[in-house]
Amino acid sequence: MSGQGWSWMSEHAYSFSAVEPKWQAYWKEKATFRAANPGEAGFDASRAKYYVLDFFPYPSGAGLHVGHPEGYTATDILARWERMRGRNVLHPMGWDAFGLPAEQYAVETNTHPRITTERNIARFREQLQRLGFSYDWSREISTTDPNYYRWTQWIFLQLFNHYYDAAEGKAMPIGVLEQHLEAERLVVRFNGELVAGSAIGFQQTGGIEPGTRFWHELSEEERREVIDDHRLAYLAEVPVNWCPALGTVLANEEVTSEGRSERGNHPVFRRPLKQWMLRITAYADRLERDLDPLDWPESVKSMQRNWIGRSHGAEVVFGVEGSDETIGIFTTRPDTLFGATYMVLAPEHSLVEQLTTDGQREAVRKYVAEAVKKSELSRTAEAKEKTGVFTGAYALNPVWAEGEGRARIPIWVADYVLMGYGTGAIMAVPGHDTRDLEFATQFGLPVVQVVQPSGGEEWRGFVGDGTAVNSPPAGARAECELNGLATPEAKKKITGWLEGEGLGRGRVQYKLRDWLFSRQRYWGEPFPIIHCGKCGPVGVPEDQLPVQLPDLDNFQPTAQADDARTEPEPPLHRAKDWVRTTCPQCGGEGRRELNTMPNWAGSCWYYLRFCDPTNRKAPVSKEAEKYWMVSHKRDGKPHFGGVDLYVGGAEHAVLHLLYARFWHKVLFDLGYVSTPEPFGKLFNQGMIRAFAYRDARGVPIGYDEIDFREDGAYQRSSGEKLVGAVEKMSKSLKNVINPDDVVKEYGADSLRLYEMFMGPLEASKPWNPRDVPGVFRFLQRAWRLVVDPETGQLSVKIGAAGATEAIEKALHKTIKKVTEDLAIMQFNTAISAMMEFVNEATRAEAVRRDQLERFLLLLAPFAPHIAEELWQRLRGADWTGSLAYEAWPSFDAALLTESEIEMAVQVNGKLAGTVRVPAGANQELCESTALRDAKVQAKMAGKQVRKVIVIAGKIVNIVVG
RNA sequence: GCGCGAGUGGCGGAAUUGGCAGACGCGCUGGACUUAGGAUCCAGUGGGGAAACCCGUGGGGGUUCGAGUCCCCCCUCGCGCACCA
DSSP: OOSSOOTTSOTTSOOHHHHHHHHHHHHHHHTTTOOOOTTSTTOOTTSOEEEEEEOOOOOOTTOOOTHHHHHHHHHHHHHHHHHHTTOEEEOOOEEOOOSHHHHHHHHHHOOOHHHHHHHHHHHHHHHHHHTTOOOOGGGOEETTSHHHHHHHHHHHHHHHTEEEETTTTEEEEHHHHHHHHHTTSEEEOTTSOEEEGGGTTOSTTOSOOTTOBOGGGSOHHHHHHHHHTTBSEEEEEEEEEEETTTTEEEOGGGBOTTSBBTTTTOBOEEEEEEEEEEOGGGGHHHHHHTTTTSBOOHHHHHHHHHHHOOEEEEEEEEEETTSSOEEEEEESOGGGGGGOOEEEEOTTOTTHHHHOOHHHHHHHHHHHHHHHHSOHHHHHHOOSSOOOEEEEEEEEOTTBOTTOGGGEEEEEEOTTSOTTSTTSEEEEOGGGOHHHHHHHHHHTOOOOOOEEETTOOOSTTOOSOEEEOSSSOTTOOBSSOOTTOBHHHHHHHHHHHHHHHTSEEEEEEOSOOOEEOOBSOSSSOBOSEEEETTTEEEEOOGGGOOOOOOOOSOOOOOOOOSOTTSOOOOGGGGOHHHHEEEOTTTOSEEEEOOOBOOTTTGGGSHHHHTTSTTOSSSSSOHHHHHHHHOOBOTTSOBOSEEESEEEEEGGGTTHHHHHHHHHHHHHHHTTSOSSSEEESBEEEEOOEEEEEEEOTTOOEEOGGGEEEETTEEEETTTOOBOEEEEEEOOGGGTOOOOHHHHHHHHOHHHHHHHHHHSSOTTSOEEEOGGGHHHHHHHHHHHHHHHBOTTTSSBOTTBTOSSOOHHHHHHHHHHHHHHHHHHHTTOHHHHHHHHHHHHHHHHHOSOBOHHHHHHHHHHHTTTSHHHHHHHHHHHHGGGOOSOSTTSOOOOOOHHHHSOSEEEEEEEETTEEEEEEEEETTOOHHHHHHHHHHOHHHHHHHTTOOEEEEEEETTTEEEEEEO
C-alpha cells in the first residue's frame, strides 16, 4: 500500500505525498521558521522568548531511528504552538559529531572521519526535514566545525586559566591565586592543599604545621607546579585502563571482568598516566544544591545527587606505632571510633610500602601487585569474597588515653577500600559496618559493640542510629566519653573533641571525582595547549584559535607489545609538523598536546552557541545570551536556568547533564552567562520498543520473514509459530522500525501523530505497526471535512444550512482540552480530543468555515503539512500565507457550561441510575430529584433511608439499610 | 542489597481535589455501499449470564457514604546505583 498507488482512490483524496513536499518547500523558501536575533531585522523585542531544545543527535551511519522523532515531534509541537501564542521561538538543531564510531569506521575503511561524518549529517538532515520539523536551519551547528570547536577550545582555556577560590565560592583568574600566594594570604600544606596563611601558627600546639611551605621558599618550578595544580583544567597522574595492543586507554565499560579489552581480548593494565582533568569536584556542592529549584524529573535529580554522593563525616588522624607517620581516614561514623578494631589501607595507598614490616613484605607486595592489575570493574564486580593481607604494622586510635592497650590496632591492606574515595584508608568498625564485619569474620578480627540499637535488634552488624555504649567500656580510660549519647549527638561531640585536639575535623566528602578529560583518539577537539620544557603546559593564545585538527592518512592507534610500560602514542603524534611548534610564552621549542577531548566536550555548551551560531568574536554575544537564555516562569518570576524546555532520553541523565551544568557554572562565575543553570526544565521521553519474534531455538526472526495471522506470528519459510515479546529495538533482535518506511507508507504527519498518540511521552511503549493506520484514518477524515474527495472542491457541508451551535460547543471544548494538554505535554489526550471533534463534525450536517479554520489551527502543531494545505484551500482568496503565526484559538468558558447535567445516583455506593438536573442545582434539588427516580426507588425498595450524601453536580449517594 | 518508577479489556492507553472505570485508537463482530476491498460509512464490543443481575483496575487488609486514586503488608516488571567507609 502506498499513498500514490491507490488506483481506486479519488484523485482529490488526502495525498500526503503531494502535500508534504509542497509545504516543506514552502517553509524553506519563505524561511518561515527563521528566528531573528536581537538587533536583527524583523526582531520584535516586545515578544517573550521560548527556547525549546532537543538533545542533539550523534549522526550515526544507521540514520534516524523511530526513537529520535519521538522527542523531536514533542518539541516541534510546542515550538509551533508557542509561535502561534506570540512568542519568539528558538528551536534549533545540530550535530554532536565527534566521537568513536566515525573513528572506528575510519580505521576499518581508511576513510577520513570528516567524510563519513559529513555524509551521515546530510542523511540525518534530510530525514529530519522530511518530517517537517520547524527548526531554524540557519542556526545549524556541528561540534566538528572548526568555527564551533574554536570556542570549545576557548572555554577549555578559561578552565585552564582559572582556579576555584574556596573563600569566594567561585572561579577566579589564576593570577589572583598567585597574588594570594605572594602575599602569603595562602600557604601550601604538606599535601599540596592551600590553606589560609592566618590559620597557620595559631594552633594551640604552637608552631607551624610540619611541611608547610611559603611562596618565598619555593623555586620557580615549584611555584609553577603549585599554580598548575590548582587550575580548573590540570594535568594529573591518574590510574587508567591502558591497553598497549590497541594503543589506547579504555573506559571502564570497555574492559571485561577478566581485565582484557572487550574488543580483541587484549590485556589491559591499570597504570597511572598523565591526563587532563577538569576540577568538577570544586563545584560538587553547587551542582548538588542547585538541583533543587530545577523543573526536572525527580529521578534525574536523584541520580545526579547519587552520583555527586555528598556525605558528612569526619577526618580522623591515627598515629602509627613506632613511627612519626600518621594515617588520615574519613568516616561518616566518628561516633563509632571506640569500635575500631583494625585499620585498612587501599592497595594503592602511599604508606603501604613504608609501613609493611619485613616479615609481611613478600605477602603484601604480592597482594598489592595483584590488586593494582585488576580493573576497577572487576574489583567491584566480584564482591563475593573479601581479600586482604596484614602489613605487620599497628595504628594508634587517638580516642584512647595514653597507655591504654586498646588503642593499638592492626593495619591491613585490602582492595575493598578504594583509593579514589576519601583518603584511601579506613578505620574498620566491624560491629557496625557490613563490609568490615564480613572482612573481620573472614580473618578472625575482633568485633565489639559500641552502638545499642533502640529497637532491641541484634547489635552485631547494626548500622543504623542508636545509643553509644562501651565508648569507652567500663574500666577503660579514654580522652572523650560518648556513652549514653544518641548517634547524632555522639557524632557532634566526638567531632568537636577531635577538632579541639587537632586530631581531625568535620568534613564533607563527595563520591564525585574530577573529570578525566583526555582521550588517545583522533576524532575529537585538539587541546589548545603547547608543552614547553621550560614553561610546562602553556595555553595557545586566543587569537591563534582554533587549533585545527590536522589531516592524517592513518587513524590506526599505534599498536604495541603487550607491555604495560610503553607510553601511549595517540594518532596525532603522526602529524609531525603539526606537533612541533614554538612555546607562546618563551618562544622556545614546544610540542602540541597529542590527546583530544572526549566527546562530551562539544555537547557541554552547544545550547549557548545556538543563540548566536555564527559569532566570530565570542562563543555567544551578551545580547543574544541575555535574550534567549534568561527565562521567566509563567508567573513572571525569573527561572533558574535558561533553556525553557530540554527534551531527550534518560540515558544522559547524569554525565552530559552534569558536565554541561559544570561548564555553565564556570561561565556563570566568569560573567559570560546570566543564569546559574543551563536548563530550567528537563523532560525525558520514554523509550520506544517493539515486538521481537523468536523461533523455538530463540533465534530472532525479522518482520519481513513473518506471516502475521489472526492467532499469532508464523515464520514464512518454515511455518513455525513464533514467540513475540516487547523488547528494546536492536539490529540483533531484528525489530528495528525505520521511520523512512513509515513516512513512505503513511506520511510524516501520520508518523508524528502516531508517535504522540501512542501514550504519555515519558512512558516507555511498544511500537505497534497495526496502530499507525488509526491516526492516518483520522487525518483522512479531517481532510474530507474540508475537501470533497469527488470534486476537489470544498465540502458541501461547509456553510450548508443547519444548526452549528453543537459544533461550536464541541469546538470550544476541544480548544480547551488541547490547550490545557499542550501546557502539560499530554499530547496523546490532546489528539484524542481532536479525534472526537472530527468524529462529531463528520456526523454533522453543516459546519461553518470559521469553525474548521479554528480546528485546523489546533491541528497544525501536530500535523503541520495537512493543516497548511487545508488552511490554504479553506481560506481560498483570503489566504495570505502559512498559518504558522496565526493566533492560537481561544475558548469561551461560558459556552462550555451545560444548562442541564447528568448526575450519577448511587444506593449504598453502587450505581443505581442517573438523573438530569439543571446546571446550578442546589443540594436539595439534587437529592429530591434522585429520590424520585424510578430506578433508584426500585433499588431502595423496602429499605429505610439512613443518610443521603449529595455532591452537587457530581453524585448523590443514598445510604439505606 | 539500596534508590526511583510502573502494574487498568484481546492490545496501546483515558479517568478533575476520592465521585458514573475503560475516553480515544487498534483489533474483533454484524450491517450498508460495492465487480472487488486490507477503502469508506453505520451499529456493537470489560468478563460471566437468556435475562434480572453478578464480578471486575497485580494480590491481601484498612480508612470512607463512596477507592484505579489515600494508608499498611505482599507479589511482579522496568530503570538507576552498587564494597563510596
